[in-house]
Amino acid sequence: MNNIYDDNLAKLQAQMKKDGIKAYVVPVTDPHQSEYVAPRYSLERMSLCSFKGSDGTLLVTQDHAYIYTDGRYWIEAMDELKGTNTELVRMGDFNVPSIFEFIKTNHLYPLAMDFANVSYTDFKLYKGVGAGEIIDKSYRDLILPKEELPFSKIWKVEQKLLSTTYEQRIDAVIASLKKQGVEGTLISSLDDIAYLTGWRADDIECTPVFLGYMYIGVDGDVKLFIHAQNTPEVLSNTEIYDYDEVWGFLKTIEDKYVLLDPRRTNEKVVSYFKKGFLLASNPSQLQKSIKGDIEIQNTKAPKSLTGAPYLKDKVLSETEAEILFEGDVAAAINGFPKNVNVAVASALASESMNTATVRVKNDPETTRNTHCIRLTNDLMQAQLTISSRPDPANPKSST
Numbered sequence: 001m002n003n004i005y006d007d008n009l010a011k012l013q014a015q016m017k018k019d020g021i022k023a024y025v026v027p028v029t030d031p032h033q034s035e036y037v038a039p040r041y042s043l044e045r046m047s048l049c050s051f052k053g054s055d056g057t058l059l060v061t062q063d064h065a066y067i068y069t070d071g072r073y074w075i076e077a078m079d080e081l082k083g084t085n086t087e088l089v090r091m092g093d094f095n096v097p098s099i100f101e102f103i104k105t106n107h108l109y110p111l112a113m114d115f116a117n118v119s120y121t122d123f124k125l126y127k128g129v130g131a132g133e134i135i136d137k138s139y140r141d142l143i144l145p146k147e148e149l150p151f152s153k154i155w156k157v158e159q160k161l162l163s164t165t166y167e168q169r170i171d172a173v174i175a176s177l178k179k180q181g182v183e184g185t186l187i188s189s190l191d192d193i194a195y196l197t198g199w200r201a202d203d204i205e206c207t208p209v210f211l212g213y214m215y216i217g218v219d220g221d222v223k224l225f226i227h228a229q230n231t232p233e234v235l236s237n238t239e240i241y242d243y244d245e246v247w248g249f250l251k252t253i254e255d256k257y258v259l260l261d262p263r264r265t266n267e268k269v270v271s272y273f274k275k276g277f278l279l280a281s282n283p284s285q286l287q288k289s290i291k292g293d294i295e296i297q298n299t300k301a302p303k304s305l306t307g308a309p310y311l312k313d314k315v316l317s318e319t320e321a322e323i324l325f326e327g328d329v330a331a332a333i334n335g336f337p338k339n340v341n342v343a344v345a346s347a348l349a350s351e352s353m354n355t356a357t358v359r360v361k362n363d364p365e366t367t368r369n370t371h372c373i374r375l376t377n378d379l380m381q382a383q384l385t386i387s388s389r390p391d392p393a394n395p396k397s398s399t
Helices: 004-019 039-048 071-080 099-105 120-126 166-179 190-197 243-252 329-335 341-349
Strands: 023-026 057-061 065-069 086-090 111-113 134-136 184-187 213-217 222-226 238-242 258-260 277-279 293-300 322-327 357-362 369-376 381-388 394-398
Touching: 004 039, 004 057, 023 039, 039 057, 057 099, 065 071, 065 099, 071 086, 099 120, 166 184, 166 190, 166 213, 184 190, 190 213, 213 243, 222 243, 238 243, 322 329, 329 357
Parallel strands: 023 111, 065 086, 111 134, 184 258, 222 238, 258 277, 293 357
Antiparallel strands: 023 057, 057 065, 184 213, 213 222, 293 369, 322 357, 369 381
């Protein structure tokens, strides 16, 4: 018995034969490589395949269809694919080739995909050694009606809830770009744009972001491409354009040497840059961990600190208290691997691994292991102290 999924597949496969396309890739993502997407971007795969899981790539050939998904979804997929012509491929299972290997082994070229919905990282895998022709093409309009982009109302996060200002966040990105020797960056990831602007929206359900691209140049040139009639405030030194104007803008900077995040930037964007580009994480990625000034101090008796790598060849005072170490979390872990578990746990919980300051103090008079966590910002000061008796069998730890 026919079903809507197989009917749509047949329609697609007939057109592929006319166009001379051997295979067509349909991921569930958007031009910003978001983990969760608006329905407008998931409907193509959902219209061709009865599997409704949020993670899975459909590969359509002229006479077959395969859904690639991992072990989280195998049971669901087996149930939902019953009665259809789409075959489940157990991605990650033993002796199961990846979609990239399957395409190459069966020489499914010309291969078509919408370059705007494929990350640069994945595209390089499709285009690896031995690959044939890959074409930028979408068949979405063949099976689905035209649909507007999901622009929702954008709202501003109150400054008192943010650790830095918009200007400080942009300046930090520019400083990072200069350090890496590039002329600018084109940011596609929606969470980074929401962080930098301090704006939120509901373009994706349960994810407070808005569709957009953001260009930041080392000369202070900042351009934001969003639903331009929907801005909550004027951002200093920032020009705002409509979302689709980004493509015309990219033509004007194609000779610039820019930083692009390969996992968060689609192949269509990357293809515009003729001079080359630096592949690296978005500069704002580490900035998002900044929550305010955090200090974590560990105070212990000499016997609880003895043997720490940082203290090699150092004699600890048995009479006076002293600060032995002050530095970041990573250095504290290396120097005191058996003494800073509370500091590490606190830093992880507050996403401050890159910003917290850890101190290790030797106090001969103390009889307890004490961890003091202080948080300071413009709005508040907070302190939490944890004090416990050393374990008699292992003074470096606590009872």
